[in-house]
Amino acid sequence: QTCLEMLGINKLKEGDTYYSVMTGNTMSLGHGAAFSANSPIDGAVLSSFLNATPEQLDEVSAELKAAFKALRTIPAPRRGELVRRIGEEARKYKHELAQVISLEAGKIMAEALGEVQEWIDVCDFAVGQSRMLHGLSIVSERPGHRMMEQWQPLGPVAVITAFNFPMAVWSWNAMLGLICGDPILLKPSEKAPLCALAMYQIAQNVLADMPDIPKASVSVMIGDRDLGEAIAASETFPLVSATGSTAMGRAVAQTVAARLGRSLLELGGNNAMIVSDTADLDLALRAIVFSAAGTAGQRCTTLRRLICHDDIVDSLVSRLEKSYSSLPIGNPLTEGTLVGPLIDAGSYQRMQAALESAKQQGGEMVCGGERVTEGVPQGGYYVKPAIVRIAHDAPIVHEETFAPILYVLTYTDFAEAVEIQNEVPQGLSSAVFTESMREAEFFMSPAGSDCGIANVNIGTSGAEIGGAFGGEKDTGGGRESGSDAWRNYMRRTTNTVNYGGDLPLAQGIVFE
Ligand code: UN1
Numbered sequence: 001q002t003c004l005e006m007l008g009i010n011k012l013k014e015g016d017t018y019y020s021v022m023t024g025n026t027m028s029l030g031h032g033a034a035f036s037a038n039s040p041i042d043g044a045v046l047s048s049f050l051n052a053t054p055e056q057l058d059e060v061s062a063e064l065k066a067a068f069k070a071l072r073t074i075p076a077p078r079r080g081e082l083v084r085r086i087g088e089e090a091r092k093y094k095h096e097l098a099q100v101i102s103l104e105a106g107k108i109m110a111e112a113l114g115e116v117q118e119w120i121d122v123c124d125f126a127v128g129q130s131r132m133l134h135g136l137s138i139v140s141e142r143p144g145h146r147m148m149e150q151w152q153p154l155g156p157v158a159v160i161t162a163f164n165f166p167m168a169v170w171s172w173n174a175m176l177g178l179i180c181g182d183p184i185l186l187k188p189s190e191k192a193p194l195c196a197l198a199m200y201q202i203a204q205n206v207l208a209d210m211p212d213i214p215k216a217s218v219s220v221m222i223g224d225r226d227l228g229e230a231i232a233a234s235e236t237f238p239l240v241s242a243t244g245s246t247a248m249g250r251a252v253a254q255t256v257a258a259r260l261g262r263s264l265l266e267l268g269g270n271n272a273m274i275v276s277d278t279a280d281l282d283l284a285l286r287a288i289v290f291s292a293a294g295t296a297g298q299r300c301t302t303l304r305r306l307i308c309h310d311d312i313v314d315s316l317v318s319r320l321e322k323s324y325s326s327l328p329i330g331n332p333l334t335e336g337t338l339v340g341p342l343i344d345a346g347s348y349q350r351m352q353a354a355l356e357s358a359k360q361q362g363g364e365m366v367c368g369g370e371r372v373t374e375g376v377p378q379g380g381y382y383v384k385p386a387i388v389r390i391a392h393d394a395p396i397v398h399e400e401t402f403a404p405i406l407y408v409l410t411y412t413d414f415a416e417a418v419e420i421q422n423e424v425p426q427g428l429s430s431a432v433f434t435e436s437m438r439e440a441e442f443f444m445s446p447a448g449s450d451c452g453i454a455n456v457n458i459g460t461s462g463a464e465i466g467g468a469f470g471g472e473k474d475t476g477g478g479r480e481s482g483s484d485a486w487r488n489y490m491r492r493t494t495n496t497v498n499y500g501g502d503l504p505l506a507q508g509i510v511f512e
Pocket residue numbers: 118164165243298299300301302460461462463464
């Protein structure tokens with residue numbers, strides 16, 4: 001709890017109830033039903049809130065619109081300076097921020113520190129980008145004319161996040177959105193509200209010294225599904241960025257589309273790795289264990305399907321089983337732990353139900369799946385990561401279960417392996433382990449992996465911020481973080497300028 005004091009978020013409350021509405025100018029309790037967030041480590045109550053209501057969104061919307069009017073005219077490099085200082089502040093409190101992630105999301109400290117590092121990295125990226133919001137210069141077909149593109153601030157952006165990356169996902173959106181001139185409203189997962197308060201406080205520490213930038217540029221509202229629906233329906237937000245389940249994303253996208261807004265979606269993954277008979281199996285083994293069992297299987301990019309060549313499957317599975325048997329499972333705050341708890345009881349039940357379905361659908365349990373109760377804090381849901389050998393077309397294999405279950409499938413021809421990889425509804429991340437240049441190139445070719453991320457000799461999880469992150473099909477099609485993802489947060493204007501004395505029309509039209 002000292003991390004909450006160090007970060008100053010222990011003051012963002014009245015009595016025992018934390019604020020649910022924060023814009024820098026306004027801080028207030030929610031007007032809706034009470035709820036509390038528990039730590040997955042031991043089930044203890046960490047924080048209590050009242051849900052912010054859709055009516056409260058109206059007040060916040062007015063502040064965000066006013067903030068946008070100011071922010072859009074502040075030069076982008078100055079907005080970059082804001083983000084640079086936020087990055088410095090996050091560096092200063094890196095350890096405390098990681099502790100809050102660990103307490104709320106149950107991540108082991110190494111991964112929680114890595115998540116804060118993703119935030120810091122995206123700050124650095126965004127600072128550079130703030131001087132590179134370039135548009136094109138285009139030749140005109142008309143004499144005495146010039147054309148160009150400009151990228152303009154878009155408006156207030158809403159960011160709806162999930163429990164598993166409570167800081168990184170906000171930061172990918174918010175750090176880029178801010179340099180683009182957009183105030184950011186975060187609606188965090190109700191399972192990780194203190195992370196939102198911590199990020200808010202870090203940003204407000206910086207904003208306190210930058211009076212030219214409106215404080216509401218970094219705002220937070222904590223609420224339930226009703227609030228999420230109100231945000232999606234609100235004309236205040238030309239862009240709604242949402243991370244979570246495919247069902248949630250579909251609902252958000254439809255509501256946003258009905259008002260012709262834009263949505264940026266990062267939804268489920270059902271990520272596969274193909275292990276060729278030529279693969280470096282020592283390397284593959286390490287990648288599989290980190291991607292499949294790391295974060296207790298609770299990353300969008302977690303490895304869920306291992307597609308092994310027939311000739312190596314038996315030896316690989318027995319090496320995996322051995323490696324799984326020595327994974328340290330337990331308190332994520334304790335050094336040396338590699339697998340922390342599942343987020344809650346519901347997650348444990350869904351994992352058990354998936355394993356039951358797998359058995360009914362012909363799956364053969366290789367190891368794991370059971371709850372661990374010894375040597376771990378009581379009250380948390382700790383499990384042994386599971387490995388199941390099963391047919392690639394068993395229905396359960398095509399679903400994303402947000403828990404550490406690795407389905408092992410087999411193939412004979414490489415083209416068949418790629419078909420298996422692509423046959424699920426989701427399309428986030430994928431990987432191949434091969435020493436064959438032909439296989440690697442085919443995997444990345446137009447006829448190869450249909451995912452947003454296609455890696456060679458690297459696992460499916462742990463992407464760097466410099467690349468565009470996201471995926472196709474049920475994953476929602478969005479791209480966040482690196483590359484040209486900044487364009488999501490801007491609107492493009494095409495400008496044609498006539499510097500001649502005549503008025504020629506395009507396409508040679510004569511109108512007189
Ligand atoms: C997610 O699981 O929602 O590539 C995001 C990764 C991380 C981000 C995962 N950089 O695993």
